[in-house]
Amino acid sequence: MLTTIRAKLFFLLFVVLLGTVSLSYLLISNTNGAEKASSQIQTTGDISKYTAQLLMYARGYQLFFDQESLDSYNLSYKNLSDNLDTLQQRLQFKENIDRLSQIKEDLQKHHTTNAARIEIMKKYTTQITSPEFLASADGKKFTQLTAQLHTENISLEDQVTKFSNAIMAYEDAQLEKFRIIGIMMALVISGLVSFLFWFIASQIKRSIRKSSDECNYIGQNKDLSHTIQTLGNDEISQMMTTVDTLLSQLSTAIDGAKRTALENAAVAEELSSTSLEIGKRTEDAAKEVDETVIATQAVASILKTSEESSTHSGDMIASVADELGDASKEVLAVSSDLQTIVVSQTDLSSRLEHLDQEVSQVRQVLSVISDIAEQTNLLALNAAIEAARAGEHGRGFAVVADEVRKLAERTQKSLVESNATVAVIVQSVTTSTEMMKKSAEEIQALGLRAETTQSLMLKTVDNMNEAKELALGTAKDAKAGSTKSNEVLVRINNIHQLSTTNARSVEEIASAAEHLSKLSNDLSHALSVFKTA
Incomplete structure (x- = not known):
């Protein structure tokens, strides 16, 4: 019941209050x-x-025969009778009650005798x-009554004195009895309260000492799996049960933290490998x-040469056309020039075919770069996933991985x-x-026909x-191709810069992964000192 x-404290309070009430009741009774x-x-x-006044006023009337002494005598008799009646109602001791009855009887005799004497004194006075x-x-009757009254006076005084002494002795004994009972009750209640206080205090101290020993064991050995043993089922035991539950939850949390630290270390290693x-x-x-870049520069050089050749061809065709308008005599020379132009056009055509091959190589190179960019994007995505698995420690890696993914895009x-x-x-x-x-x-056919058909000169x-217009168009196209090649060269340079930035970002990821691995190892070492199983 008192667990x-x-x-226990309420019970002790109840006992104290009960003792206080008992002592108060005893004090009130006393x-x-x-x-x-x-x-x-x-x-x-x-x-x-x-009684003394009664005897005194009786003698006074006998000496002075005054009414005042007689009235005082009667008043003293009445007061004495009233006090005897009042006291008789309060007495409990039989011996004192008998003595009081004897006093009342003697007083009645004394009053009867004295009344007869007073009647004689009233009649004869002096x-x-x-x-x-x-x-x-x-x-003679007066003398007899006086002698009888003297005897009754002595008896009455003696009875009153003995009765007074008996009453005082009885009341003193009762007071002493009450005092002894009060002291004994106070001692008993004080002893009982002291014993209960000592018993309850010892129980509480035992429970506190047991709980303190258990907590010291856990603190010294860092054994979170230890179950706290308690005594009884008091508040301290309940508090230790709560602490035990908290330690169990803390042990589970530290186990999870250990596993998380190991996973973080593995993720950091994997992230470092991926970064490399x-x-x-x-x-x-x-x-x-x-x-x-080298291939594109070669293409740009070829296009520039093609542009210059096309422009030169246009100029030559314009000059030939003017000369054909002035003199047909120059047909053979023109035919020779046309042959030269045919050679130049053939050479230009050959160079353009070679340019086509070079551009095809450029497309292959761009395809390879595209594959690398896709792989970089996939690796950045994997790095972001691993960083997300790392939780709070991988937030910096997630930012770097996101930047790598943006660069790849x-x-x-x-x-x-x-x-x-x-x-x-x-x-x-x-x-x-x-x-x-x-x-x-067409120029070759024109040269062959120029020797035989001057009629076709116009x-x-x-x-x-x-042909002039075509040559100018070819020059224009070659110039446009050169411009586009320059643009391709600029974009490739941008790709080169992005690749450089990616390299720096990968170095940062590797450094961050190495730092995460170190933090995870430190965390594992810090948590390993706690026993959780």
Whole structure:
């Protein structure tokens, strides 16, 4: 029943209150007994006083025969009778009650005798001392009553004195009895309260000492799996049960933290390996970009040469057309020049075909870069996933992985634009090649026919003008191809810069992964000191 500290303290409080109430009741009883004893002693004193006054006023009337002494005598008798009646109602001791009854009986006899004497004294007044009165019958009766009254006075005084002494002795004994009982009750209650206080305090101290020992064991051994043993089922035991539950939950949390630390270390190692692989591929991409730059520069040089050749061809065709208008005599020379032009056009056509091949190589290089960018994007996505698995410790890696992914997307976008530009260049080169072949065939046919058909000179002039326009168009296309090649070169340089940035980002990821691995190892070492199983 008294399992909790609260219940024990309430029980102790109840005992203290019960003892206090008991002592208060005993004190009140003793006080009432003392008041009762004091009242009885006072009443006994009044009885003695009124008895003395009764005898005094009786003698006074005998000496002075005055009415005042007689009235005082009667009042003293009445007061004495009233006090005897009052005291008789309060007495409990039989011996004292018997004594009081005897006093009342003696007082009644004394009053009867004294009343007869007073009647004689009222009748004879001062003559009661004369010999004649003493010799008479009333005198003899008066003398007899006086002797009897003297005996009764002595007896009454003696009874009152003994009764007063008996009452005082009885009341003193009662007061002493009450005092002893009060002391014994106080000692018993004090002893009981002290014992209960010692017992309850020892129980609480045992429970506290046991809980303290258990907590010290856990603190010294760092054994979170230890179950706290308690005594009883008081508040301290309940508190230790709560602490035990908390330690169990803390042990589970530390186990989870240990596993998380190991997983973080594994993720950091994997992230470091992935970063190294991305760095290697980024270096490969940079090499491919360098080769693409060289190839693109060669294409730009070829296009520039083609532009110059086409412009020169246009100028020559214009000059031939003018000369054909002035003199047909120069047909053979023109035919020779046309042969030269045919050779130039054939050479230009050959160079344009070679340019077409070079552009095809550029497209292959851009395809390789596109594959590298896609792989970089996938690796950045894997790095972001691993960083997300790392939780709070991988937040920095997630940012770096996101930047790598954005750079890869920008690389792919630039490659798409470069492929479009290369496609335009290929289309332009193809068109120019076909046109140059056609122009060469027409110029060759014109040269052969110039030797035999001067009548067709005017038509040849027109054809030369057409060839002029074609040559100018070819120059324009070659110039456009050169411009596009320069643009491709700029974009490839951008790709090279992105690859460099990717390399730096990969280095940062590797450094961050190494730092995460170190933090995970430190965390594992810090948690390993706690015993959780």
